[in-house]
Amino acid sequence: MIRLHKWKLLFIAVLTNLTILLTLAVGEIKFWREIDWLDIVAESGVCLLAGLWLVFTLNSRPKGSVTTLLALGLGCIFIGSFQDLMDEVIAIPDASPWRGSIESVLMPVGLIILTLGLYHWHKEQLLLSQQRQRQEQDYRDYRLQDRLTGLGDARFLMQQLSQLQLRCQQQHTPLAIVLLDLDDFDTINRRYGHREGDRLLQELTEVLLLNVRRCDLVCRYAGDRFAVLLPGAGEQLAQQLGAQLQDAVAHFAYKTTRGETIYHSASTGIATDTGTPADALLTLATQRLLQAKDSRTPRVA
Amino acid sequence: MTLWYENDTPCIAAHEFPAALIDLACSRDLEPDRLLRGTGIFMADFLSASLIIKPVQCYALLRNIQRLMPASDTAFLAGHRLFPGNFGPASTALTQASHLLDALQTLENYSALLSPLLQPRLSLDSDFVYLYWQESCEASDQGAFLRDMLMTAITSLSRQLYQQSLPWEYFLPGELTHPEQYSVNWGPRVYSKRHITAMRLPRELATQNTPMATTSAATIAKRQCEVLFKDKPSEGFISHIDQRIRRSIPGHVSLESLAQALEVSPATLKRKLKKHHTHFQQRYDNVRKELAIEWLTRQELSVEDIAARLHFHDSRNLRRAFKRWTGVLPSALSASV
Secondary structure: OOHHHHHHHHHHHHHHHHHHHHHHHHHHOHHHHHOOOHHHHHHHHHHHHHHOOOOHHHHOOOOOOOHHHHHHHHHHHHHHHHHHHHOOOEEEOOOOOOOHHHHHHHHHHHHHHHHHHHHHHHHHHHHHHHHHHHHHHOOOOOOOOOOOOOOHHHHHHHHHHHHHHHHHHHHOOOEEEHHHHHOOOOHHHHOOOHHHHHHHHHHHHHHHOOOOOOOOOEEEEEEEEEEEEEEEEOOOHHHHHHHHHHHHHOOEEEOOOOEEEEEEEEEEEEEOOOOOOOOHHHHHHHHHHHHHHHHHOOOOO | OEEEEOOOOOEOOOHHHHHHHHHHHHHHHOOOHHHOOOOOOOOOHHHHHEEOOOOHHHHHHHHHHHOOOOOOOOOHHHHHOOOOOOOOHHHHHHHHHEHHHHHHHHHHOHHHHHOOOEEEEEEOOEEEEEEEEEEEEOOOOHHHHHHHHHHHHHHHHHHHHOOOOOOOOOEEOOOOOOHHHHHHHHHEEEEEEEEHHHEEEEHHHHHOEOOOOOOOHHHHHHHHHHHOOOOOOEEEEOOOOOOHHHHHHHOOOEEEEEEEHHOHHHHHHHHHHHHOOOOOHHHHHHHHHHHHHHHHHOOOOOOHHHHHHHHOHHHHHHHHHHHHOOOOOHHHHHHHH
């Protein structure tokens, strides 16, 4: 990502150099005994951290106005703190108009721009979170995210399941879990290659996300098995929503890279919360899923 | 002719077993440079299909893959694409096998080719076909990854042969770290804390004929394998040692007697064992543990009989040793099966 921002970094580097030149031009280097080492350590620490924030921020963001604001704000703070650091080794005459002015202008300006940037970043994040609502339900932890599909993984599922159980019990609303598993996924992998299988799972994720309610949570359990948590859904509604997901999968005409169309069917296992622990609920859903798979008659796509 | 290969014997064709790992990494867009860093393998050599690597290089590759793809499904994904793979006639012998047991025998006979780092051992009784897995070449930290990968490969192979899942049962030591992966990839019959690494299938299922088999193709492929691997070592060093110890029991085994049988000095044997990150007592204990578990659970021998066969002074001593090997008493194990 950082390559996207090479001009911004170059700009900040040039400005930093200019302040060095300026300071050298108007000031004189201090004697050893005049230098306060404690100040140097403290101020170089601030300067280093400001630089680190700048790099992390730029490395994690695409181009855009929000990024520019953040970079500008952090850049100002970096240069300001750098100037502050240089003050410790270069004495600028009291009469000079530059004395202290770079730092005292750049720091507040930088902080204001950064605040503005953070405000817009917050707006942007709200928008993105809204889109990811059905994947994360107000909780995000990148370590519990599946790399292929971006959904939460099994650990995330278990964590959310126990929390939802508690919440639904307090609110006296039912809770259901649907496990959905593709039929003969390994045949697809074998016939079309694993890369195609990976892409299929990614696109299937989109299909599932489009076909659940706003309050539902979709996770990738493992392999081709997905789990959907349905707060507020009783047995009947869960059956209905499960069937809708199955239909959505059956009608999804996946296109391979060579342009072939593959249809699939999926089996589901549904369990409603009866106050059992989370893993017992999951085991029940798994058993029903395996029963459904065993007794499955080929569905017509 | 040498009977075994060591961890620095160049014996693994890079385009065979390691290819499943390299392919997996490439399909997830890992840079080949990062994947092969420190392994001494180069992409160009790998693609030339004539590169032979050492087991240590293969272990380094495994470590890189786990570092770069830390997700819990990596071993399973690699396992799914291992067989039939690119093993020449051995691939044909696997996919055209007349029944699963036939394929498993091919696997055992040519394990140096098909699974060079983890040794499969077939064992049959009247009801079940057991497939045990043991470290083959080196006592390494990659055991769990390899076992997940190879057991998935066998699961996947049997599904290919019969076009449906077979009711394999899986026995693993320790706790399951990712129960969801086992459940989806292996099915519901995965048992943890069993102190062994094995899988079993009812015998009549393993011997029923496959729908797609062409017997002549399988016979020819097996003959080709015989010719190709006639002069090649068939098992890893550790696996060879374990096998020798196993065959000597119920007689007495010691480092000296083992060295004599291998026609090397005890000091050389000690050095070789150290090179493979193990020592004689560890191998001896390991074999005795496996035998004790096998006898307890499959033949239902009494602890007294087992103590006598394994040269323990009395059953109390065996109980204590068993507790040291597995963390539980023999009674806990026989009760659980």
